[in-house]
């Protein structure tokens with residue numbers, strides 16, 4: 001098992017290297033000369049040349065990469081050209097917001113998705129199963145922005161129960177924090193719940209038809225133990241892996257949803273950075289999200305190994 | 314058959330309705346009984362309804378789209394009319410079953426020890442610790458080496474034969490009065506088959522459990538069983554004590570299964586490899602189900618014969634029984 005995990009960890013290095021090269025070179029494929037952007041109104045070639053020198057833009061590309069990655073490894077993601085603050089500071093500010101949103105969305109998705117998926121597998125081909133499948137499909141195919149706008153109209157504008165936008169940190173005021181994030185979390189969560197429901201349902205149907213479930217029933221176990229212990233234990237492993245990957249996607253920032261609810265998270269940070277050609281920020285954010293995604297992926301794999309007795313020994 | 318039977322199945326019929334609304338009669342007219350300490354063999358070709366019959370006795374058939382009629386008298390009460398709750402209390406306790414697929418019948422995510430303990434704790438008022446001791450004892454009884462260590466193993470660490478031993482240990486953990494073994498050795502190597510059969514025989518002698526042994530192998534029947542029920546196309550076509558069946562088969566299908574019998578060789582050639590195919594059970598023939606393959610067919614066979622007692626603890630479902638008269 002340790003060997004397996006070691007092997008999986010070793011794969012991390014080339015993956016991260018490849019991703020960093022990709023992110024670095026994308027930067028250089030983007031249109032527009034960053035030195036010109038930084039210079040702003042200034043058109044004096046001497047000044048522009050000096051900016052080039054200052055930011056190392058006159059060096060050969062591999063040297064620029066080496067300089068960049070060296071700083072990144074030291075935790076220095078550069079400085080926002082527009083806001084004149086370190087990118088790492090921006091990340092540290094916005095990341096917790098996105099994490100909070102992602103955790104809430106994931107909880108909603110798992111609870112809804114697993115519960116409905118299991119029940120629909122147990123009562124397969126019933127009216128309930130049919131309804132859950134239709135609603136699940138609707139959940140997957142409803143665009144987040146539309147659901148978000150509808151929720152704002154209903155709960156904020158019409159009923160006045162929740163604030164339409166804005167964000168409050170949970171450390172400041174937990175209740176208001178939940179009030180400001182519950183709608184976007186629900187919007188993000190339901191989209192994933194549909195996917196999780198369908199995976200849970202098919203994995204559970206397979207498990208419930210299995211020989212070991214028949215054995216469990218032959219022992220006289222209650223249907224509850226059969227479903228939630230024997231079938232679930234095997235059906236849930238792939239679902240957890242899926243959940244980890246979906247969580248990674250959530251962390252990369254739900255651009256549109258954050259925009260609609262004016263949540264100052266990663267999504268908003270990256271959109272602003274792209275529109276302003278704030279390259280260092282784009283680079284930093286993409287690097288952080290890519291790394292998070294890769295690490296989560298790794299954790300999911302290790303979790304899978306740990307949950308599977310066959311791989312564990 | 315001096316002692317009262319522990320299990321008595323009377324006129325059992327099972328029908329499945331598919332999602333397309335088509336009904337399949339998997340089993341009908343199945344009657345047999347087993348007394349304590351005896352072993353009844355149920356033989357028949359693949360697909361003749363052996364597994365469906367045993368699952369019906371256990372109450373383990375899928376609930377939707379399944380209709381079960383007849384009587385399944387276990388220890389005096391009809392299991393078909395008992396509540397699911399009562400059945401759950403019986404299953405794994407007084408009524409146990411092992412299956413054809415040892416490789417997949419254990420849950421891959423739990424240790425074999427946990428899975429045996431679970432069965433004991435479910436039916437006995439004992440703590441986990443006591444149940445674990447009992448489980449290790451059972452592993453030893455099914456001759457698993459180093460039982461205390463094996464207790465902590467996951468199923469994938471065990472071979473098919475070892476897993477079937479675990480299944481037997483689990484089934485016998487609560488000292489059932491009836492054990493149904495559905496082709497317990499079919500998936501195993503020949504040498505392992507013999508070991509498992511020996512084990513089952515020894516355990517039956519130790520425990521006095523009644524056994525229903527399902528198989529398609531007449532050799533196994535000859536070796537292990539006291540009585541036999543032969544099934545064809547969802548029905549019991551013949552029932553007899555085992556020596557009697559081998560000596561004087563009273564149904565043409567049994568004759569076919571047994572291979573050639575010299576007396577019939579003169580009459581109609583060999584039946585050994587029975588020609589023709591089993592009828593489609595969504596449209597079973599009105600008359601004798603074996604008619605299409607039967608060398609003794611007569612006009613009367615267009616109506617269905619009943620399973621009738623012919624004396625000497627025997628019964629057969631054939632218009633032309635007793636067959637000795639034909640050969641004479």
Ligand SMILES: Nc1ncnc2c1ncn2[C@@H]1O[C@H](COP(=O)(O)OP(=O)(O)O)[C@@H](O)[C@H]1O
Pocket residue numbers: 329337339357358359360361362363364365366375594
């Ligand atoms: N759940 C089910 N639904 C529909 N048909 C079934 C089901 N289980 C078994 N059958 C059918 O019943 C017949 C008897 O099957 P089975 O009892 O498994 O045969 P075997 O004697 O080989 O054990 C087969 O034709 C099989 O296809």
Ligand code: SF4
Pocket residue numbers: 564565566601602603604605607608609610611614618630631632633
């Ligand atoms: S009833 Fe007729 S067809 Fe059927 S087994 Fe007997 S002789 Fe053959």
Ligand SMILES: [Mg+2]
Pocket residue numbers: 360363364365413495496
């Ligand atoms: Mg079978």
